[in-house]
Amino acid sequence: MVKGCEIAGWGTSLPARTVRFGDEVRYRIEDDVSHLDMLAEACERALQHAGITANEVDLVLGASAAGVQPIPCTAALVLERLTLTGHAAAFDVNSTCTSFITALDVASRYLDAGDHETILVFAGDVGTRFLNPDQRESFELFSDAGAAFVLRRSAGAGPERGVVATAQRTWPAYAHDTEIRGGLSRSPAQRFAETDPADYLFDMDGRRALLGMMRVLPEFFGDFHRTSGISYDDVALWVPHQASAALGPMLDRLGIPVERRIDEVGDFGNMVSASVPFMLARALDSGRVGSGDLVILCGTAAGLTANILALRL
Template sequence: MRSCEIVGWGTSLPDRIVRFGDEVRYRIVDDLSHLDMLVDAAERALARASVAPDEIDLVLGASAAGVQPIPCTAALVLERLTLTGHAAAFDVNSTCTSFITALDVASRYLEAGDAETILIVSGDVGSRFLNPDQRESYELFSDAGAAVVLKRSSDPQRGVIASAQRTWPASAHDTEIRGGLSRSPAQVYADADPADYLFDMDGRRALLAMMRVLPEFFAAFHERSGVAHDDVALWVPHQASAALGPMLDRLGIPADRRVDEVADFGNMVSASVPFMLARALDAGRVGRGDTVILCGTAAGLTANVLALRL
């Protein structure tokens, strides 16, 4: 057990709603920035935790696509929160599961005594990277931000019970944005393929890859961690697509103890897991002493799972 507890959480959701049939998606307007949304979520989390920005020891940015290449998104968020203080700031990126990776990293800093208070900020504006010609992805994504404040817990029964992460590189190009950094920098944009700067996904190939590897990955996690399905109050998976339900069924996760709100919110990329966790906490669906599992898949192909006792 790596001792830590969530003492505050906050979310930010755009007001603009786009409907595709019965499904609802949230998209930011032109005068709202990615950074605005992240800072809004961070300020809400800090207020709920009664923590001042200058009390933060570490800010972890956990977005799939950052605000800009340099500096890191965490530093830009910190700049908006305070110009003083003593915090370090850096980004953690495992695309859609970046929050889970960041929570794993944060718990290790807290356990080691290197930090007392950590802010994790996640969120993406996927709508600004979408290709209208790829209907599957164009109608799937929502924009959102989410943040949590973590502290080392005085209760040894609260914290990260176990975690696992793995990448299958044979599927590295199933989901990608190729342009924008060193592979295709801005100065070559005029001669580059414009599609390289938009989200590109082979949904069928990605799904088949996930179906092949996830059962064994999750079975190994449960065996190694000793966390049984009956121990888990709620599973909070990345809201990847409409295939989420069948995939969770395949993994044997009970329908009454899992979050599946893809139809109402879509794929919020890195904000997906913390946003849904915050909703569950706000609704009282889970609370102190409950074990939750945060999990999901991401580009790479990467899978994450983390068991947290609240």
């Protein structure tokens, strides 16, 4: 059963500053711009695209991998930037790099149940402010970006639009392959002087993370397609998390056709939680997909978590 929802608008925020590593381009947030600035800009553009104001939003879902501050939630801080007079609830959903997919699933359930009519979902990270220059693999991989979507409850007329099927699973044996250990209760700020400064920087065992992904994804994707009844021929476009240069070989292994998938790691890098919604917005802006198309949003995240969601536009 389709969980009815429609995309009413979208917006993105991309830093003007770029750096190059060989032939690859990465986007790095400007020194005088904050994470909150970037997220608010994407949300404002999404609201404008939808033709509404923040006061018309019922719920704001934050889907960043790393928030602006521990308390309050990032969604509340973004809502403060958008309006001081609205009626929306606000909370965060976090499955790290695939947080947007999880949040979209949550939003579709609220909309389909009739609990809300209009939901704003945003994602975005300033991962480059957490990078360790001594870890070249990750230091040269990440970009900063923000993306936001306005979702509405389906009107009911015409073909059904919304979330057709979803799956999410975590393999805890790989929980520490990708992490930032410091900053919250495990290693609070007042203990910074007595802890390892590297605990406050991004740490990734890239080889182990890749091997874990290659072990679990084929079965995960296979189960999803069997239980959902969605064939590869049904899908207009796969929008995967732009995790690394290994994306192409992994998509080949899953049997996903080159002409119906997005692989722009070389041009944009890994945008963490913004990766999937940013690429979906680009596909919509370019007309690569449109009304009635079935798209699949998918990817892996720290945890090790995998997400897949089929959306009828």
